[in-house]
Amino acid sequence: MNKKIVVLGAGLVGSVIAKDLSKNYDVTSVDIDSNSFQKFKDHPQIKTMVADLSIPEIIRNTVAAFDMVIGAVPGFMGYQTMKAVIEAGKNMVDISFMPEDFLQLNGLAQKHKVTVVADCGVAPGMGNIILGHHNKNMHVISYECLVGGLPFKREWPYEYKAVFSPIDVIEEYTRPARFIQNYEMVTREALSDPELVQFDEVGTLESWNSDGLRSLMQTMKNVPDMIEKTLRYPGCVEYLRVLRESGFFSYDEIEVNGTKIRPIDVTAKLLFPKWQLKDGEEDFTIMRITIKGTENGTEKTYTYNLFDRFDRENKIISMARTTGYTCTAAANLLLDGGFNDYGVHAPELLGAGPGNLTYILKYLEERNVIYKIEEGSKIK
Numbered sequence: 596m597n598k599k600i601v602v603l604g605a606g607l608v609g610s611v612i613a614k615d616l617s618k619n620y621d622v623t624s625v626d627i628d629s630n631s632f633q634k635f636k637d638h639p640q641i642k643t644m645v646a647d648l649s650i651p652e653i654i655r656n657t658v659a660a661f662d663m664v665i666g667a668v669p670g671f672m673g674y675q676t677m678k679a680v681i682e683a684g685k686n687m688v689d690i691s692f693m694p695e696d697f698l699q700l701n702g703l704a705q706k707h708k709v710t711v712v713a714d715c716g717v718a719p720g721m722g723n724i725i726l727g728h729h730n731k732n733m734h735v736i737s738y739e740c741l742v743g744g745l746p747f748k749r750e751w752p753y754e755y756k757a758v759f760s761p762i763d764v765i766e767e768y769t770r771p772a773r774f775i776q777n778y779e780m781v782t783r784e785a786l787s788d789p790e791l792v793q794f795d796e797v798g799t800l801e802s803w804n805s806d807g808l809r810s811l812m813q814t815m816k817n818v819p820d821m822i823e824k825t826l827r828y829p830g831c832v833e834y835l836r837v838l839r840e841s842g843f844f845s846y847d848e849i850e851v852n853g854t855k856i857r858p859i860d861v862t863a864k865l866l867f868p869k870w871q872l873k874d875g876e877e878d879f880t881i882m883r884i885t886i887k888g889t890e891n892g893t894e895k896t897y898t899y900n901l902f903d904r905f906d907r908e909n910k911i912i913s914m915a916r917t918t919g920y921t922c923t924a925a926a927n928l929l930l931d932g933g934f935n936d937y938g939v940h941a942p943e944l945l946g947a948g949p950g951n952l953t954y955i956l957k958y959l960e961e962r963n964v965i966y967k968i969e970e971g972s973k974i975k
Contacts, residue, residue: 597620597621598620598621598662598663598930599620599621599622599623599660599661599662599663600616600620600621600622600623600661600662600663600664600665600926601622601623601624601625601657601658601661601663601664601665602616602622602623602624602625602665602667603625603648603654603657603658603664603665603666603667603668603676603680604625604626604648604666604667604668604669604691605624605625605626605628605631605632605634605635605643605667606626606631606667607912607914607915608667608690608716608914608915608918608919608922609624609626609665609667609668609919610624610631610634610635610915611911611915611916611919611920612665612667612690612919612922612923613635613638613641613665614634614635614638614641615919615920615923615962616665616923616926617638617640617641619927620930621642622640622641622642623641623642623643623644623661624641624642624643624644625643625644625645625646625648625657626643626645626646626648627645627646627647627648627649628645629643629645644657648668648672648676649672651675651676651678651679651682652679654676654679654680654683655679655680655682655683658679658680658683658685659683659685661685662685662686662930663685663686663687663688663926663929663930664680664685664686664687664688665687665688665689665690665922665923665926666680666687666688666689666690666691667689667690667691667922668691669691669762669763670691670692670693670694670762670763670766671693671694671762671763672691673689673691673692673693673695673697674693674694674695674697674700676689676691677689677691677693677697677700677711677713677939678700678703680709680711681700681703681704681707681709681711681939682703682707684707684708684709685709686709686710686711686929687709687710687711687712688711688712688715688922688925688926688929689711689712689713689714689715690714690715690716690720690918690919690922692714692716692719692763693713694766694770697711697713697714697810697939698810698813698939698941700939701938701939701940703939704937704938704939705937705938708937709937710929710934710935710936710937710938710940711938711939711940712925712929712934712940712941712942712945713810713939713940713941713942714809714810714941714942715921715922715925715942715945716917716918716919716921716922717742717880717882717901717914717917717918717921718740718742718807718823718882719807719808719809719810719811719942720918720921720922720942721882721901721917721921721942721955721966722740722742722807722823722882722884723810723811723941723942723943723946724921724942724943724945724946724951724952724955725884725886725899725946725952725966726738726811726815726818726884726886726943726946727942727943727944727945727946727947727952728946728947728951728952729886729888729897730815730817730818730943730947731946731947732890733888733889733890733891733895734888734889734890735815735817735818735886735887735888736818736819736820736887736888736889737818737819737820737821737885737886737887737888738811738815738818738820738821738822738884738885738886739821739822739823739824739883739884739885740807740822740823740824740882740883740884741792741802741823741824741826741881741882741883741884742807742823742824742825742826742880742881742882742883743800743825743826743827743880743881743882744878744879744880744881744913744914744917745797745800745826745827745828745878745879745881746872746876746877746878746879747876747877747878747879747904747905748876748877749828752834753831753834753866753869753870754827754828754830754831755827755828755831755870756870756871756872756876756878757867757870757871762859762863764870765844765859765862765863767785767805767806767825768785768786768835768838768839768844769785769839769844770785770805770806771783771784771785771806772784772785772787772804772805772806773806773808773812774804774808774821774822774823775808775812775818775819775820775821775822776819776820776822777819777820778816778819780812783804784804785803785804785805785806785839786803786804786832786835786836786839787803787804788803788804788824789801789802789803789832790802790803791829792826792883794881794883794902796879796881796902797879797881797902799829800826800827800828800829800881801826801827801828801829801830801831801832802824802825802826803824803825803827803832804822804824805823805824805825806823807823807825808821808822808823809941810941810942810943811941811943813941814941814943814944815943826881838862842858843858843859843861843862844858844859844862845857845858845859846858846859872912875910877904877905877907878904878905878912878913878914879902879903879904879905879913880901880902880903880904880913880914880916880917881901881902881903882899882900882901882917883898883899883900883901884897884898884899885897885898886898886899893972894972895970895971895972896970896971897968897969897970897971898968898969898970898971899966899967899968900966900967900968900969901917901964901965901966901967903916903917903963903964903965906963916962916964917964920958920959920962920964921955921959923958924954924955924958924959925942925945925955927958928945928951928954928955933948933950933951933954934948934951
């Protein structure tokens, strides 16, 4: 019998996930906005359901009839959504990028005998999977992930386009950035330590500290140095700092003409229409992961380079491809029995399984998401 999968959320990434999984499985997409299902007009095999996923009881009832759940809701809904799915006794792969510590749900998942893989996108996600693989096979001394998703066309004043929830985007500019230096956690403000980095495909980009290590800080305490930095076009950091310092990203209510509002809600409302990709507008995803350490007594450096661009044939944005297909690769791996440990797991544990990284890289390559791997015998 064909496995039944439900995808919670039909946004830009959730819809791509549903389309990819529908090639081999019976897929239902769930969203509160029926207009979201217009994305499936050429995919009649995908069933649709309108439901308010902010209500845990509705989530539990919705997922009850399915073999697997994909979580693709905005980050602020991620934790309670995952909790409700676990309580329903269903396996899950999630990309919601929730601000809470999803590992706190591990005990609940073990109690209900379900397997959950969280943060299973491109970053966090694929970077974790890659590090998990190498941590199993070598003594890692440093991990660096540089990652960004950008429009090909630079348009003043933002030179940026958002492909997921505006609140989640802004969160990157406000959440303190944590990284590991000499085994110690260092906390800096978001957008700190900007530096210019050269890439053959797109030229010079600007990197800055972001809070993307997440679970790695708990699961990889044996690695002395780890950092993630976000990439944007040069100049973005300065205007984002101005907006942040002026209070536009604040969650604290202010009163305007007798009405209390949160500045971040107004900012998101104003900026997201300007950040949306126009029809036919192309984007790219770029990532460089560098892992250094010792393997079989020899110093090693592994570099993974990803440069992925808008899929013109299928009109799929790159960030949806690189995030969504990592998620669907993990879902297929679970459905194929390649990972079935009970509990809530970070993606690095998925990568530590024998053959799992190869499985996922092959799955991605079949969808033309290609990681170029360089191997060096001396740490530079």
